[in-house]
Amino acid sequence: MSTIAMVSGDVSHKKIMKSWPGSCFACSNPAGLQLKFWHAPEGVETKCEVSAAYCGFDVVVHGGIIATILDEAPCWAIFAKLGRLGVTQKMTSQYHRPVQTETEFSVNARVSSHDARHALVRAEISDAEGTVLAESESSWVFPRLSRIASLAGADEKMLQSFLNDCCPGK
Numbered sequence: 001m002s003t004i005a006m007v008s009g010d011v012s013h014k015k016i017m018k019s020w021p022g023s024c025f026a027c028s029n030p031a032g033l034q035l036k037f038w039h040a041p042e043g044v045e046t047k048c049e050v051s052a053a054y055c056g057f058d059v060v061v062h063g064g065i066i067a068t069i070l071d072e073a074p075c076w077a078i079f080a081k082l083g084r085l086g087v088t089q090k091m092t093s094q095y096h097r098p099v100q101t102e103t104e105f106s107v108n109a110r111v112s113s114h115d116a117r118h119a120l121v122r123a124e125i126s127d128a129e130g131t132v133l134a135e136s137e138s139s140w141v142f143p144r145l146s147r148i149a150s151l152a153g154a155d156e157k158m159l160q161s162f163l164n165d166c167c168p169g170k
Helices: 063-082 145-152 156-166
Strands: 002-004 038-040 043-049 087-095 105-114 118-126 132-141
Touching: 043 063, 063 087, 063 105, 063 118, 063 132, 063 156, 145 156
Parallel strands: none
Antiparallel strands: 002 043, 038 043, 043 105, 087 132, 105 118, 118 132
């Protein structure tokens, strides 16, 4: 997996410099996808390509890897736009066309709605021509940060610092 640098003069497309402080298959584990995200007007985006090692059929990205990407992007949209740490409550995915391995594609996620306890987030994977290959809608809940810290064996202040860095306007 490789994440391809986004290039834009728009300040909203600033790379989120912080990496998840734990070991996440999608974003921080060296053996995983190592996704990196950029701020976008309504959420986050990235461009990436998936190694053939993550194929289902030859040259086609495995559906579980696509689902992982469609779950991870909303997580980072919540970090970037809401400054919160949430967990997926429910996700529905639609696979429209095959996502090719070793081929650049775009991922974007945007927070559709939220309140103090929940968020609804939409994500899409598109090819270079802008054709939507897969999409999801996910609902998220916001447990107390102390609860997540306890479950993850992480320091609550460190998690709050991570969130503050991801969402500079909060």
